[in-house]
Amino acid sequence: MAGGLELPVSFLELAAEHAGVHIPSEVLYSWLAILVLLVLGIMTTTSLKMVPGGLQNFFEYVIGGLENFTVETMGEDGRRVFPVLIVIFLYILTCNFMGLIPGFDSATNSVNHNGAMALFVFVYYNYWGIRNHGPRYIKHFMGPMPALAPMMLILEFLSHLARPLSLTLRLFGNIRGEELVLILLFMLAPIIATFPLYFLFMLADFIQAFVFFMLTLVYLKGAFEHAH
Numbered sequence: 001m002a003g004g005l006e007l008p009v010s011f012l013e014l015a016a017e018h019a020g021v022h023i024p025s026e027v028l029y030s031w032l033a034i035l036v037l038l039v040l041g042i043m044t045t046t047s048l049k050m051v052p053g054g055l056q057n058f059f060e061y062v063i064g065g066l067e068n069f070t071v072e073t074m075g076e077d078g079r080r081v082f083p084v085l086i087v088i089f090l091y092i093l094t095c096n097f098m099g100l101i102p103g104f105d106s107a108t109n110s111v112n113h114n115g116a117m118a119l120f121v122f123v124y125y126n127y128w129g130i131r132n133h134g135p136r137y138i139k140h141f142m143g144p145m146p147a148l149a150p151m152m153l154i155l156e157f158l159s160h161l162a163r164p165l166s167l168t169l170r171l172f173g174n175i176r177g178e179e180l181v182l183i184l185l186f187m188l189a190p191i192i193a194t195f196p197l198y199f200l201f202m203l204a205d206f207i208q209a210f211v212f213f214m215l216t217l218v219y220l221k222g223a224f225e226h227a228h
Helices: 011-018 025-045 055-074 078-098 111-141 146-188 191-224
Strands: none
Touching: 025 055, 025 078, 025 111, 055 078, 055 191, 078 111, 078 191, 111 146, 111 191, 146 191
């Protein structure tokens, strides 16, 4: 139940239950999103052309644009972490769009799924901070004034612990809210009447994927910078 409204069982959940296998919906649709990206990647890389077109043109535009944005934000260090950043963006975008297909669901509609991604981001940017700075990474949590270092250490520590929670709930809240709105619209109006809103939802899904990408980029940028 969600706010008194029961969410319908998705297509893959029904198929799994019919086969006698109980797999959480977010896991099934996560696998499906990964499969979709793998197939698209194989289709694109097996027919590369000097003058791109179709999927190659789309992926070069999106990946090239985001790579330039990352390098402009972080400097050349951005190229070291960009493969992870672009995978996060494309994966979340694919999951979000999948939830717009009638009968399907989105893996990002689950707190557990989004929490796992947020924890990965938390571990990943702290890994780079420790790798780049070693024990001096602790200075990132102590603030610019030595006299305030003990208090800042506690505040910064709590602030960093809140980041996974923020990433999780922001993505979950928006995707779950979108799904509830779609269900209500399908109940109140013919499906064809809801098509114009799909463009709005697609824009919102793109923005949510980009926000997750952008926040991860900001956290990584802070981990790469030297503490003052």
